Amino acid sequence: MVMNKINLFITEANGNLSNKRTLILNAIKKAEEYTFPKLKIDWDIDIVITNRVYEFVIPEDGVGGRSYASDFILISINEDKITENILAETLVHELCHAARWGKNDEWMNTLFDGMISEGIATYFESEFVKDKAEKQLFLKTVVERSNEENEKVYEELKGQFKNEGYDYQTIFFNGNDKLPRWSGYSLGYLIVKKYLEKSGKTIEEAFADKYADIEAAL
Template sequence: MNDFKVTIIDSLSFYERCLQEQVDENAFRYEIMQPLEEMWQYLNAPLTPKTPGGYDVVMASEMLGIWTPRKNTSLIESNVASLKKTEIFSECRQVLRKSAQYFSEIGYEIPVDEFIVNILLGDPENSVLMASEGYSGFGGIPGYILLIVVPNEFNRTRLKSALAHEFNHNVRFTYEPFNHGDISVEDYLVIEGLAEVFAEELYGIEQRGPWVQDYDDEELEYTIAVMKDGREARGFDQVSAYMYGDEVAREQGYQPVGLSRNAGYTIGYHLVKDYLKNTGKTIAEATLTPSETIVNESKIFD
């Protein structure tokens, strides 16, 4: 039985204060991000910049699409109450317990004593975030989960599913650590496919994220062929072009490879679905299976 502590950062109180008084970036840095300092260290983002105006957690947060006090509070004015109404703060622990149960059932003790969850308001001026229906997350470092949200009709019912997706990343990376600088397209397909199929298993296909697209047979076949040719490419800049598609690649300064939005997420989803169908494995078992095995037994590139 997996037993762990869940700590939820009280970001709501911080945002409510931002609407009532002048709050600077240092409050964001020390109240909202310091509990995640170890995570940021893994990502080489210091709590405070090493040089004035240099890279730090505030800048890193903005790059992820997180609203910070360096931007106008008018951007979050209506979103604070909307985020509270989703009830994700009160449901968060239940999501993680429910997710962990899948691994308890196959006898895997997750080697994490505490999960720190930070549910944050997104920046509605961030085009990449808004292109994914106003929400995204980060679960690349076991023990830490970020959920970034600009609340809207589409995502407000899908936040539990998004948390389950990020929890799956956390568990996966206790088995196969995430190597941001040397990850391959093939590895990333498996990582994202596992997480989205896991979330679907818990909360149903109707709660699936927008990153899985509905392709017709022709586009699916074409996209698989492009992925097959590029699946050995490594490094986050190259991988991103395959995962996010040409539109985001251009926005982020990466070389487009001829793919539509979120192509990698879509193919990863089908890859994992095919693996489960071909092997009869559960999604929890698949989460603890080498990427190479999943790809080979999915037969998606045969």
């Protein structure tokens, strides 16, 4: 199904997800109307929505997303938990990744690169929901993490910023006895927030900035 620049594919063989079609279409519309003008996306993006891939779904939010390229996003949902607003929020996050890759083709090589990439998408997501009552647990946890907690995360990770062989799953998702869940997102969000304050840019102006330029400005 084509919706302006989004080519939507819902995995609904044998009626799978058919009962969520209206919810999905409404969420896509909200995300597209918010993201495309702000980030000046002028190319087509394929989005696959399924309930068949569970490994990156956040249990509390009922959704998870992965952007594989500037024009391909995979979203997996738990149809018993997903809401229209939460799905739209996730789509905004992933569309920001796609937009950045469409305008800045540098690879995420180091932990610092990964944190900035996720920090940009998370900050953009936070702007989308800032006046909304319903937000993902993921986002609330990242944005509301205390300065003390963030300082502990920074002290634990600062020596790894230039590493290319870092433990992505632990740092960005699961955490461990020294790192809380979503630590990489929290630190990335904080770095991006400080960069925007220092540069005077909005997230729409800064989302495609080079990793080296962000690092140099801190």
